[in-house]
Amino acid sequence: MLILLIWYSDPQTRTTGMSNIAFSRIQRECREVVTNKDIESTGIMIEMLNDQLTRMKGTINGPPDSPYEGGKFDLDIVIPDNYPFQPPKVKFSTRIWHPNVSSQTGLICLDILKDQWAASLTLRTVLLSVQSLLALPEPKDPQDAVVAKQKMSEPQLFEKTARFWTQHYAKGNGQKDPEFLHKIMKLKDMGVSEDQAISTLSCCGWDLTRSTDYLFS
Known part of the structure; x- marks a missing residue:
């Protein structure tokens, strides 16, 4: 290196x-x-x-x-x-x-x-x-409360989300989750920027309905 x-x-x-x-x-x-x-x-x-x-x-x-x-x-x-x-x-x-x-x-x-x-x-x-x-993340002493809550309550979803962000923003290896990509594209088709789509979906547990309601309500 x-x-x-x-x-x-x-x-x-x-x-x-x-x-x-x-x-x-x-x-x-x-x-x-x-x-x-x-x-x-x-x-x-x-x-x-x-x-x-x-x-x-x-x-x-x-x-x-x-x-x-x-x-x-x-x-x-x-x-x-x-x-x-x-x-x-x-x-x-x-x-x-x-x-x-x-x-x-x-x-x-x-x-x-x-x-x-x-x-x-x-x-x-x-x-x-x-x-x-x-x-060694410390979710009980968080900087981002939403991420910390996901880490503690839905650890598998946290792992998938953190890996996706690594692949997308930090040039990490591996194939990106196709379900995540599909939901991002759905929001982009509604006029949402890619970064905003990723952030909102991540914060909403990759629930497309919740994310759409949050963005457009």
Whole structure:
């Protein structure tokens, strides 16, 4: 698995409020991701998006034996000026059906991104923790209550839905559920966008009548 890093790190050209401590720390952490052979097997990648090192894209592979297996999930990472004394802001930019991630905004419910952050933690730790969260969701501490309810009350439907979202949005392997595709097409024929059709059907337990009533009532 290739680990990619696009490197913009000339301190003479950057214009940012980020401290030298934060800038040096980010450089060191990114170098760790590039050179650590243990990370390579996890499929974690980081791509720098500006020369200030304040914006980057993280990518994680969906963990094996989960409905996210085979998917590649992108995350938007923003580094605060006083990093590492405050956590990075991290959210999914690839849509995902998971109780601890908002299916609409990509916001993540993860303790180390909030009150359990410590300056000793790193971007590598964050990405590995998010990847672990995909394997071990915590529906009793949800970010998305609808997904969490489905996970607890209809676990098989949750697995099917999460796998479908992985296939559709994260380029996961396998044939998409033909029944789900049929119902999405029915809503699209009514003028509903594909994303809205998928979201509404997922929230309504793939019940076409309920979904139609919700959209058009």
